[in-house]
Amino acid sequence: MIERHIDIPTADGGMNSFVVHPEEDGPFPVVLFYMDAPGKREELHDMARRIAAVGYYVVLPNLYYRRSRDYQLEERTETALAAMYEHMDSLDVTTTECDTLAMLAFVDGEPEADESRIGAVGYCMSGPFVMWAAAAFPDRLRCIASIHGARMVTDQTDSPHLAAPKIRCESYFACAEFDKWASKADVMKLQSALEVAGTPHRVEWYAGAEHGFVFPQRNGVYKRDAAERHWERLFSLFDRNLRQLR
Numbered sequence: 001m002i003e004r005h006i007d008i009p010t011a012d013g014g015m016n017s018f019v020v021h022p023e024e025d026g027p028f029p030v031v032l033f034y035m036d037a038p039g040k041r042e043e044l045h046d047m048a049r050r051i052a053a054v055g056y057y058v059v060l061p062n063l064y065y066r067r068s069r070d071y072q073l074e075e076r077t078e079t080a081l082a083a084m085y086e087h088m089d090s091l092d093v094t095t096t097e098c099d100t101l102a103m104l105a106f107v108d109g110e111p112e113a114d115e116s117r118i119g120a121v122g123y124c125m126s127g128p129f130v131m132w133a134a135a136a137f138p139d140r141l142r143c144i145a146s147i148h149g150a151r152m153v154t155d156q157t158d159s160p161h162l163a164a165p166k167i168r169c170e171s172y173f174a175c176a177e178f179d180k181w182a183s184k185a186d187v188m189k190l191q192s193a194l195e196v197a198g199t200p201h202r203v204e205w206y207a208g209a210e211h212g213f214v215f216p217q218r219n220g221v222y223k224r225d226a227a228e229r230h231w232e233r234l235f236s237l238f239d240r241n242l243r244q245l246r
Contacts, residue, residue, distance in 0.1 A: 048060045149182060171200070179210065
């Protein structure tokens with residue numbers, strides 16, 4: 001495996017990122033990995049490595065680069081969580097489009113990346129980001145996955161579910177049964193928007209799972225069987241849409 005820590009130039013500065021891909025037999029389909037709110041960390045690097053190990057070129061950026069190059073949530077105290085929410089709230093549809101454009105420009109110049117086959121996955125706060133990215137770049141993204149995405153339905157004009165009519169690619173949504181960031185009513189509203197839009201999609205409930213169930217280091221929340229199902233679904237999505245040349 002080849003790993004690099006690099007800065008990807010964006011309109012707002014250098015976005016420090018982790019890039020990983022197999023050593024031989026490229027170029028490889030690309031997966032853009034949008035982080036969750038606690039920040040880019042080794043736990044996410046390991047998840048990126050798992051995707052790369054089966055034949056993908058993975059780009060995992062620090063989406064908080066405008067505020068911090070190395071932020072990570074260290075403890076779940078009230079003060080620490082408040083700081084995390086400030087970072088989280090600094091990101092929106094505009095920053096997502098800026099950062100996605102930068103990642104696309106980066107992979108376009110990478111000989112080991114097949115820029116014609118690009119997918120994306122977002123966790124928690126980044127569930128909306130992959131929808132915004134797919135809506136903004138419908139000719140570039142072939143599939144997206146939102147894993148226990150947060151704030152997928154809001155009362156704002158940029159609510160992710162309103163982007164459904166602009167999304168052409170296949171999408172997958174893994175939803176925890178117990179999730180204060182995505183109520184069942186909101187998920188149903190999201191699913192309805194996808195159905196009305198006619199975009200290919202699958203919304204799947206993970207019974208007994210809580211928000212954050214995929215993360216091995218999330219004590220008391222990690223649910224191994226649900227996490228492994230998410231990997232199965234994710235790789236199946238990528239295989240269908242990124243493995244085959246179209």
